[in-house]
Amino acid sequence: MAGARPKTGRVPEGEPGRIGAVSDPDVRVLAEPEYRAACDLFLQTLLEARFDDESWSQTKGRFEPGRVLGAHVDGELVGTTMSMTNALTVPGGRRLPAAAVTGVGVRADRTRRGLLSRMMHEQLGDAAARGEVFAMLHASEAVIYERFGYGAATRCREIQIDRARAGLRETAPRGGTVRILPREQALKVLPELYEVSRRNRPGNIDRPAAWWPARQVHLGNAATVVVHSDESGADDGYALYEPTRSGERSTLNVYDLNAADATAAAELWRFLFDVDLADTVAGRIRPLDEPVEWLLADPRACRTVSIGDDLWVRILDVPAALRARAYGHADPVVLDVRDGHFPDNAGRYRISPQGAEITDSAPDLTLDVAALAVLYLGDRRVTDLAEAGLVEAHAPAALESADALFKTAQSPWCGTSF
Numbered sequence: 001m002a003g004a005r006p007k008t009g010r011v012p013e014g015e016p017g018r019i020g021a022v023s024d025p026d027v028r029v030l031a032e033p034e035y036r037a038a039c040d041l042f043l044q045t046l047l048e049a050r051f052d053d054e055s056w057s058q059t060k061g062r063f064e065p066g067r068v069l070g071a072h073v074d075g076e077l078v079g080t081t082m083s084m085t086n087a088l089t090v091p092g093g094r095r096l097p098a099a100a101v102t103g104v105g106v107r108a109d110r111t112r113r114g115l116l117s118r119m120m121h122e123q124l125g126d127a128a129a130r131g132e133v134f135a136m137l138h139a140s141e142a143v144i145y146e147r148f149g150y151g152a153a154t155r156c157r158e159i160q161i162d163r164a165r166a167g168l169r170e171t172a173p174r175g176g177t178v179r180i181l182p183r184e185q186a187l188k189v190l191p192e193l194y195e196v197s198r199r200n201r202p203g204n205i206d207r208p209a210a211w212w213p214a215r216q217v218h219l220g221n222a223a224t225v226v227v228h229s230d231e232s233g234a235d236d237g238y239a240l241y242e243p244t245r246s247g248e249r250s251t252l253n254v255y256d257l258n259a260a261d262a263t264a265a266a267e268l269w270r271f272l273f274d275v276d277l278a279d280t281v282a283g284r285i286r287p288l289d290e291p292v293e294w295l296l297a298d299p300r301a302c303r304t305v306s307i308g309d310d311l312w313v314r315i316l317d318v319p320a321a322l323r324a325r326a327y328g329h330a331d332p333v334v335l336d337v338r339d340g341h342f343p344d345n346a347g348r349y350r351i352s353p354q355g356a357e358i359t360d361s362a363p364d365l366t367l368d369v370a371a372l373a374v375l376y377l378g379d380r381r382v383t384d385l386a387e388a389g390l391v392e393a394h395a396p397a398a399l400e401s402a403d404a405l406f407k408t409a410q411s412p413w414c415g416t417s418f
């Protein structure tokens, strides 16, 4: 496929300075001494307190030289965003370079003047110039990012299990042991365990070394890590939980649980359901298809409390993204992709079980790059988006084929906050 790349005015990495032709406001790459002010500004826009020195020292490793942007008006920092080097797992298991975007905020007295738009424009161009195939983020609100080509590409659910009714079925997998990890070992053990236990689920992302201490900032000192070992003694899964109390009721909040196989997952849930004094076990940011209900003799003991969007994806290099993923078995379809921001992405792509290629053939379906992001990891049926008016079907039979081509065996899920 043609390797046409979007154009950008990116400055070299680590070199603070202006990006592209800007007048007022001034959007530029921040230098390292400016990172803490950017962090403070971001937290202020999220209506959160600033970090103390200890929290800042655990967080600052996430700020990558050349990737932290600031918007200044009259010399004052009033907007910021940053991106971090990462990778996204796509259907079929390949991991492609991706920019993890976070720290997005514009000071409340400067909003709705186009500052975010300016920063997004620079940031997406910068990520594309780095060869990143995707930009990705978690959105505070669903109405902000579609205009920049992002689509909600994965979803997650919150579940609550009534511990008094949480007996496992006889058929639930059994094997291995679960132990509580001494707190001081968690940061040493978890990064490797995450690698061992994350499966190649679409939507999965890397957790670089700097991610782990930054994650600790958001956990209280009652957070506990449990590890599952298989019959041979090899660690193959873990869960991180933190108890909270409301009145007379205690909840075990499970913030992270990854397991290399079904046995490790079942044993970790079994352990959590057996913790004394907890009334409820709450699974936060869980995959939609995790079969917790089916582990339980009483499936209604597990309630889905909410389903929400998880990872938002902006496809920066449509040919590379379409070429990299695996497809199901169906007749080929021709997609006509529109992209108002990166014109080189726009074009016709023939998708078949063998892969994707650029074509001149008449299109079967027309869609915007943001809608393609919603479909790309397999979260939604193409038919559903067509029914919502987000995909235009020139050949209605192509919808069924496209559904089968884009469908994935597992629900896509990220499950990693950043």
Ligand SMILES: CC(C)(COP(=O)(O)OP(=O)(O)OC[C@H]1O[C@@H](n2cnc3c(N)ncnc32)[C@H](O)[C@@H]1OP(=O)(O)O)[C@@H](O)C(=O)NCCC(=O)NCCS
Binding pocket: 045, 046, 104, 105, 106, 107, 110, 111, 112, 113, 114, 115, 116, 117, 118, 138, 139, 140, 141, 143, 144, 147
């Ligand atoms: C979200 C935020 C960064 C937007 O910054 P901003 O500088 O006001 O955005 P812009 O002026 O560039 O807005 C661009 C467009 O998006 C729209 N928009 C931006 N934020 C919006 C919001 N929260 N709700 C609805 N529309 C929004 C604007 O109306 C504008 O639309 P238009 O192009 O049709 O005129 C800012 O409101 C903010 O800091 N919010 C609090 C922190 C937060 O939520 N950060 C995001 C974390 S993921």
